[in-house]
Every structure is written in structure tokens, then in C-alpha cells.
Amino acid sequence: MxxxxxxxxxxxxxxxxxxxxxxxxxxxxxxxxxxxxxxxxxxxxxxxxxxxxxxxxxxxxxxxxxxxxxxxxxxxxxxxxxxxxxxxxxxFKKPVSAIKFSPDGALIAIGVGKLLQIWRSPGFRKEFFPFQLIRTFADCDASVTALDWSPDSNYVLAGSKDTAIKMSSYALVSCTLHQVLLRRFRITHNLSLDGVLDYLNSKKMTEAGPIDLIDDDNSDVEEGIDKQTRGKMGYDLPGSMPNRGRPVIRTKCLRIAPTGRCWAAATTEGVLVYSIDESFIFDPTDLDMDVTPEAVDDALAEDQPQRALLLSLRLNEDTLIKKCIVSVKPVDIKAVALSIPFKYLQRLIEAFADLLESCPHLEFILRWCEELCKVHGHSIQQNSRSLIPALRSLQKSITRLHQDLADTCSSNEYLLRYLCSTGSKN
Structure with missing residues (x-):
């Protein structure tokens, strides 16, 4: 565009x-x-x-x-x-840094300093004090900077500004329906950023507390404090250490997807995307320098279908996975199915569902499905909730295939009967 x-x-x-x-x-x-x-x-x-x-x-x-x-x-x-x-x-008694209406318009999330407050929206009601405070969450480590609601208005996502008030920076997820803090998400482990520490250094302890924990926001107007900058963090304070130009971790913006199954945070280190859909998660810890498409082709050339299939599953490339499935000999299907770890079952079942709709080797794919269910039947039963989407896709493909074959067989049967009846008359 x-x-x-x-x-x-x-x-x-x-x-x-x-x-x-x-x-x-x-x-x-x-x-x-x-x-x-x-x-x-x-x-x-x-x-x-x-x-x-x-x-x-x-x-x-x-x-x-x-x-x-x-x-x-x-x-x-x-x-x-x-x-x-x-x-x-x-x-308000303190500066407000963020406000957000809930999608249903009944609630208002307001960031007041380090507090996350949930208020009832006044609407058109005529009351003496229409604003009603429902709940205050004091779980943020610093001033709240960003807010966003889930599509069902049950959860609110809050990101805070955290320099050295605590050892790390978090995004907080609070549940307004049950009024509890659900989970903290740590957005960085980078110790090169200012305010991200795993252990405090007692050498920097002063009478007023750790020197790195002294707030230097512009709201402080005391002499010396208001003159501090990130380049000269310890202005007029004995024993202080400068920042030396290190970037400060911040959460500038938060947005939840309309489906409510993933959300993104704009931070100092980039855009972070969190999702509960495991199929979209890329896990680089499962890769190394040897896991490449060329390695898959080499394994197939050396007649190692088991190794080739595992490498393709680690790469999560759809074309490579289907290529490796078709390359397995029928007599080796059971042995290869035994070597598949459980964490790759969902991806493999999804590939079977796609192959049944486009691949001509129907009996071969159905045999793959049968052997996989026999070998991993107990694991599939124990973890049926996580595998339900893939299993339903496979069931739909098999049902659709069965209906098509049933219609073809019925028409062929009637055609054979007609030919036999006309032949006997002649």
C-alpha cells in the first residue's frame, strides 16, 4: 500500500x-x-x-x-x-501516567505512580461521588508507564518504569475479576542495562540506602536531586557512581491481541511477543549449527529417514517435514515412530492432516497415523488437551476422505451392476 x-x-x-x-x-x-x-x-x-x-x-x-x-x-x-x-x-493525589477504558466500558485502569487502580466508569449516572475505586494493585516496582485490557475485560496488563528500584523489570498481569495478581513477566536479563542486577553491592550502601536505588525522576525538586542526569547520576551525592551512558530498561507500550491469546510489549530491548499458542513459538535452544535444510537432505541421501525427520521437526519447516514423512519406507514406519519425542507429536499430526488432503499416498499416511497412535497412545491420552486441535484436524481429514471414498465406491458398484446386467441380457 x-x-x-x-x-x-x-x-x-x-x-x-x-x-x-x-x-x-x-x-x-x-x-x-x-x-x-x-x-x-x-x-x-x-x-x-x-x-x-x-x-x-x-x-x-x-x-x-x-x-x-x-x-x-x-x-x-x-x-x-x-x-x-x-x-x-x-x-488525584499523585501524577497519573497511564489510563485505559476496559473494552466493555464498565471499568477504567489508571496508573497512579507505582499503583495500578481499577475504577468504575461513572457513565450517565447522577451520584454524589460517581467514581468508585474497586481495587488497587501495589505490585509495580516503579511508575506505571503502559496499560492495556484483555478483550473480555477480565485482565489488565501493566508495564512499569523500573531503573534501579528493584533488581529487575517486570510487566504485571492482574486479574480484575478475582482481584489477584496472576503473574510477573521478566522482560530482560541483560545486566548491561542500568538497574538490572541479580545481587546488590554492599560497597555502594550509604546512610540513605543503596546509591543506585535513589530515584532521580524530574518530580524531585530537592537541591542536588533535580540536577541529576543519566550521564551524571550521582550529582552532589557522596559515594555515588555515574551511569556511564548505559541504557535504562523501560516498557513504553503494551497491546493485547483481539483474540486474547498473545500480547506484545515495546521495551528498550525491542518488541517482545508473548503467546499461549505453542505452535507459533520459536525455540532457538533446540537448534545448533548442524540443524540446517542441507543436513536434512544429506540424511535422506544417506538413507537415514529417522535422523532426517527429527532434524526437519526441529527446523519446523512444513515442506521438509512432509518430504521426510514420505521418504520413510513402509517397513520402517514403526521404528521411526518410536524415535519421535512427544514434544513433536502435535507438529507431526498436523502434517499428517495436511498430507491426507493433498497427498495421493493415502494408505501410507493412514498407516503412519495408526503406528503413531499405537506407539504414543498413552502419551496422547495423558496430554489430550494440548493435542486436541491437531487431533481434530486429523479427524476431519480422515472423515472427509472416508466420505469421498464411500461415494466413489458406491458409484463404481452401481456402474458394475449396470454393466453386468446389460452383459447378461445380450
Whole structure:
């Protein structure tokens, strides 16, 4: 696709995040007000609602009815976006770094310092205090920087800014339905990054605590602390050590896939993708310099189908796996099936399901399936949940093949009967 610049709309941008509502409205803060740009009509409107200071964060409800704005003075406004009026106001005690509506619009996740708070969305209700705090999670090691909800609104993903407050940086997954912390994901083990340590050095201990754990955020205005930079971390502090330009680990953005089965995090070390679908996981620890397509071809040339099949499964190349399956002699199928580890069964069964739809050697593939089930029947039964998708695909292929063969045999039978009856009459 070829994209090109079309038009310049809106007013000067002064910071804050921009969001898109309904695939047609671009909403962005402009100073202490909010600008709404219609991307279809190419029109820009500035909302009449004003904040006491520049707006730093905004969030829009999934249906596009409400707008939540937060300014630099921690003042929050809940705006009816369609009528362009302020419905509710609220003041937070600490700076808010991230906000996000849940997909169902009933909850709002807000990052307040190191805390992750879950609030009930006010909506159109007329109450004395419409904002209701449901739960506060204090599991982040530093200020929350990114938030995202699961498609079912049951889980919220929170990434925090962690320099040297703790030994490592994590992304936190919290369950708002049961109100518990489910799991921590460590996003780096790179000790060359600033703030990533496995053991504390007692030599850097001072009266105020470890020198590397002293916060140097811009919010600190004490003399000496506010002058610290990453190049000169220990400004005016005795016994401090400079950063020497090392990058700081950060989680800048989090997004969960619409299916809810994988999510991605943009960090200092790159984009990290987590998934619960094992078929999409690439495990480089199972590879070495000898595992190559050329090694598979060499094994087949040396009449070693067992080794060739194992190498192709480790490479996870579909064409190589099918090539090795077909190259096995019928008398060697049972011996080769015995050598297949359980972790490769799912990939092998998926290959059988594809071959049954395109390969002419039907009896050969069905014999492969029979021997594999006989050899690994107990393992398949014990781990049926993880193998259900592959087994269902194989069952569908076999059922479809059986129906096609049944129709062909029936037509041939009727044709033979007709030929026999006409021959006897003559």
C-alpha cells in the first residue's frame, strides 16, 4: 500500500497521547483543551471544556460516548463527548501516567505512580461521588508507564518504569475479576542495562540506602536531586557512581491481541511477543549449527529417514517435514515412530492432516497415523488437551476422505451392476 501526505489539520501539538475513536475521529490534547479531527470529513473541532493546566493524558470509551482527560495538576474531567460537556471532575493525589477504558466500558485502569487502580466508569449516572475505586494493585516496582485490557475485560496488563528500584523489570498481569495478581513477566536479563542486577553491592550502601536505588525522576525538586542526569547520576551525592551512558530498561507500550491469546510489549530491548499458542513459538535452544535444510537432505541421501525427520521437526519447516514423512519406507514406519519425542507429536499430526488432503499416498499416511497412535497412545491420552486441535484436524481429514471414498465406491458398484446386467441380457 502506498500512503502519502494528504492534509494538515488541527492545532499545534503540545504533548500528551492521541487516540482514535470509531476509526474516524482523531482526538488529541492541545494545551489545556482537546481537539477532535474527523478523518473522513477532514474537519477539526476544539471542545469547549478547559482544564486548569496542559492536558497530559486522554482516554476514550469503546463506544465513543465519553472522554477522560488528565492534566499536569492531576485533575481529571469526565466529558460527554457527543454533547461536549463535563459530567464529573476528580483530583488525584499523585501524577497519573497511564489510563485505559476496559473494552466493555464498565471499568477504567489508571496508573497512579507505582499503583495500578481499577475504577468504575461513572457513565450517565447522577451520584454524589460517581467514581468508585474497586481495587488497587501495589505490585509495580516503579511508575506505571503502559496499560492495556484483555478483550473480555477480565485482565489488565501493566508495564512499569523500573531503573534501579528493584533488581529487575517486570510487566504485571492482574486479574480484575478475582482481584489477584496472576503473574510477573521478566522482560530482560541483560545486566548491561542500568538497574538490572541479580545481587546488590554492599560497597555502594550509604546512610540513605543503596546509591543506585535513589530515584532521580524530574518530580524531585530537592537541591542536588533535580540536577541529576543519566550521564551524571550521582550529582552532589557522596559515594555515588555515574551511569556511564548505559541504557535504562523501560516498557513504553503494551497491546493485547483481539483474540486474547498473545500480547506484545515495546521495551528498550525491542518488541517482545508473548503467546499461549505453542505452535507459533520459536525455540532457538533446540537448534545448533548442524540443524540446517542441507543436513536434512544429506540424511535422506544417506538413507537415514529417522535422523532426517527429527532434524526437519526441529527446523519446523512444513515442506521438509512432509518430504521426510514420505521418504520413510513402509517397513520402517514403526521404528521411526518410536524415535519421535512427544514434544513433536502435535507438529507431526498436523502434517499428517495436511498430507491426507493433498497427498495421493493415502494408505501410507493412514498407516503412519495408526503406528503413531499405537506407539504414543498413552502419551496422547495423558496430554489430550494440548493435542486436541491437531487431533481434530486429523479427524476431519480422515472423515472427509472416508466420505469421498464411500461415494466413489458406491458409484463404481452401481456402474458394475449396470454393466453386468446389460452383459447378461445380450
Amino acid at each position: 502506498n500512503f502519502r501526505f494528504q492534509n494538515l489539520l488541527g492545532a499545534p501539538y503540545r504533548g500528551g497521547n492521541a487516540v482514535i475513536s470509531g476509526n474516524s475521529l482523531l482526538i488529541s490534547p492541545v494545551g489545556n483543551r482537546v481537539s477532535v479531527t474527523d478523518l473522513i470529513k477532514l474537519e477539526t473541532v476544539t471542545l469547549p471544556c478547559e482544564s486548569s493546566s496542559n492536558i497530559s493524558r486522554i482516554a476514550v470509551s469503546p463506544d465513543g460516548s465519553f472522554l477522560l482527560t488528565l492534566d499536569e495538576n492531576n485533575r481529571c474531567q469526565f466529558v460527554n463527548l457527543r454533547r461536549r460537556i463535563v459530567l464529573h471532575r476528580m483530583l
